[in-house]
Amino acid sequence: MSEPYTFAGRARTWWTVALVIQFWHHIEHLLLIGQATFHHNLFGKPVPCSILQLVVPRVELHLFYNSIVFIPMVIGMYYHMFPPQGETQHANCTCSWHKEESAA
Numbered sequence: 001m002s003e004p005y006t007f008a009g010r011a012r013t014w015w016t017v018a019l020v021i022q023f024w025h026h027i028e029h030l031l032l033i034g035q036a037t038f039h040h041n042l043f044g045k046p047v048p049c050s051i052l053q054l055v056v057p058r059v060e061l062h063l064f065y066n067s068i069v070f071i072p073m074v075i076g077m078y079y080h081m082f083p084p085q086g087e088t089q090h091a092n093c094t095c096s097w098h099k100e101e102s103a104a
Contacts, residue, residue, distance in 0.1 A: 007080050009087035014076035018069050025065045028052065 007015045028050035035041050035048035043049050052061055079087075 007076060008083075009079065010084060011076045011079035011087075014072045014079060018072040018076060021065070021072070022069045025069065028065075 006012075031042070031050050032048045041048055043054060050058070050061070056064065
């Protein structure tokens with residue numbers, strides 16, 4: 001039995017995808033903060049540099065990260081509020097639009 005207010009089924013899968021991408025995004029931020037804090041830039045760069053920033057400029061990389069985190073979050077929220085036919089029994093959250101089906 002799952003806890004109330006949790007994601008289940010496809011919603012959980014998409015939410016986990018967003019979480020993993022965001023976790024990597026935070027690792028890269030930690031790398032940047034560490035370089036700024038210790039005044040030691042990696043990769044021989046004149047300014048703090050993240051790993052993927054070696055390939056993509058910082059502003060575009062940050063916009064890309066925010067987009068690829070936002071998209072699976074929206075999909076996860078959609079599946080959370082409108083669970084697919086076979087997953088309505090897992091929809092024990094009050095925000096599910098299929099509450100009456102899950103009670104049956």
